[in-house]
Amino acid sequence: MRFRFSSSAAAAVLAAVLAGCGGGAARPAAFPDPGGPLDATGRALAQSSTSRLDLVSFRGAGGKTVEGYLAFSRRSGRHPAVVFLTGSGGSMTDLASSAVYFANHGGVGLSIQQPADATTWAPLVENVRRALDLLASRSDVDPKRLGIAGLSLGAETAAIVAGVDSRPRVFALMSCRGGPVVLHYLQYARGDTFYVQDGELDEVVPHHQLLLTIHALEALHAPLRVKWYPTGHVLDDAAYKSQVDWLQSELSAGRG
Numbered sequence: 001m002r003f004r005f006s007s008s009a010a011a012a013v014l015a016a017v018l019a020g021c022g023g024g025a026a027r028p029a030a031f032p033d034p035g036g037p038l039d040a041t042g043r044a045l046a047q048s049s050t051s052r053l054d055l056v057s058f059r060g061a062g063g064k065t066v067e068g069y070l071a072f073s074r075r076s077g078r079h080p081a082v083v084f085l086t087g088s089g090g091s092m093t094d095l096a097s098s099a100v101y102f103a104n105h106g107g108v109g110l111s112i113q114q115p116a117d118a119t120t121w122a123p124l125v126e127n128v129r130r131a132l133d134l135l136a137s138r139s140d141v142d143p144k145r146l147g148i149a150g151l152s153l154g155a156e157t158a159a160i161v162a163g164v165d166s167r168p169r170v171f172a173l174m175s176c177r178g179g180p181v182v183l184h185y186l187q188y189a190r191g192d193t194f195y196v197q198d199g200e201l202d203e204v205v206p207h208h209q210l211l212l213t214i215h216a217l218e219a220l221h222a223p224l225r226v227k228w229y230p231t232g233h234v235l236d237d238a239a240y241k242s243q244v245d246w247l248q249s250e251l252s253a254g255r256g
Contacts, residue, residue: 027188031125031164034061038134042070050074051103053096056110058134061126068112068131069096071103072140080145080251081108081135083128083168085154087175087234089116098149101244107251108141110134114154121181124157125164132167143167145251149243151175152204152233156182159213162189169193170250172243175233177205178212186216193223195246197239204233 040058047053053071060066069092073079082102084095092113099109112131114124128148136143147170150158155176162171163185172195176182194217198210217224227242229235 027164027166028185029164030185031122031129031160033129033133033165034059034063034126038130038137040134040137045069047074048104051100053100053103056134058130060130061123064115064123066112066114066127066130068092068110069099070108070110071096071099072108072138073103073106075106077140078142079107079140080147080247081110081138081141082147082149082170082247082251083131083135083158084109084111085114085128085148085150085157086111087150087152087154090151090154095149095151095154098240098244101241102247105244105248107248108135108138114157121157121160124153125160128157128161129165132165136167147171147247147251149174149247151235152177159189160185162186162192162194164188170247171195172247173197173213174235174239174243175199175202175205175210176213177209178214178216179209183212183216186213187220189217189222190220191222193250195225195227195243195250197227197229197235197243199231199233199235200228201231202233 038058042054042056045053056070057065057067086094092111095111099111102109135141146168148158148168149172151174155173159182170193174197
């Protein structure tokens with residue numbers, strides 16, 4: 001599943017972002033958090049001296065069950081937390097190692113399984129908002145230190161969430177296509193901090209569409225770091241490590 005939009009439409013939306021929306025634009029009420037009971041469950045899978053990995057589930061968009069891998073630090077206190085989102089057709093297993101790495105350094109990481117049959121953004125975005133609800137409800141999470149990291153479709157979803165949910169303030173976007181919906185919601189992401197990582201040889205997302213995301217963030221004057229890699233659409237191990245290291249630094253993961 002991938003949502004495709006014409007480059008001309010994307011350019012038109014970017015032009016609107018650059019031209020309008022003053023500095024105090026409020027986040028729109030689109031993609032509301034469904035709310036209600038989470039009906040969360042969890043089962044321990046593995047643990048080490050520094051962290052534990054659980055298989056969890058919770059009630060997501062449309063009342064459907066969302067599964068995920070939850071890795072959390074065994075240190076006492078409240079810690080920062082990050083939702084990890086894989087790309088189109090991907091598995092929650094893909095970014096479980098990033099969640100564990102984050103937990104091993106004093107955080108809480110949640111890699112969720114998104115539906116493969118979604119035809120709109122709504123279930124994808126709403127599931128992330130429910131995942132944030134789950135993290136914020138935990139006694140070991142500092143709800144003021146939340147972030148989202150995504151690859152490809154996961155990065156696009158994260159960018160949209162940046163425009164509709166004020167809780168996460170740190171976003172790591174890998175190979176993020178600057179489509180019209182992404183660009184529209186990014187204009188409301190003021191005050192957030194971004195790390196954008198892209199492959200110079202991306203064979204899935206055209207180079208100019210990667211640049212549209214970057215230019216939209218530059219237009220907002222948001223705190224922004226951009227790094228290019230000599231890779232294709234899926235970046236290398238060094239990029240994933242850099243992403244989690246950046247999240248740790250921005251959220252002070254070792255502080256709890």
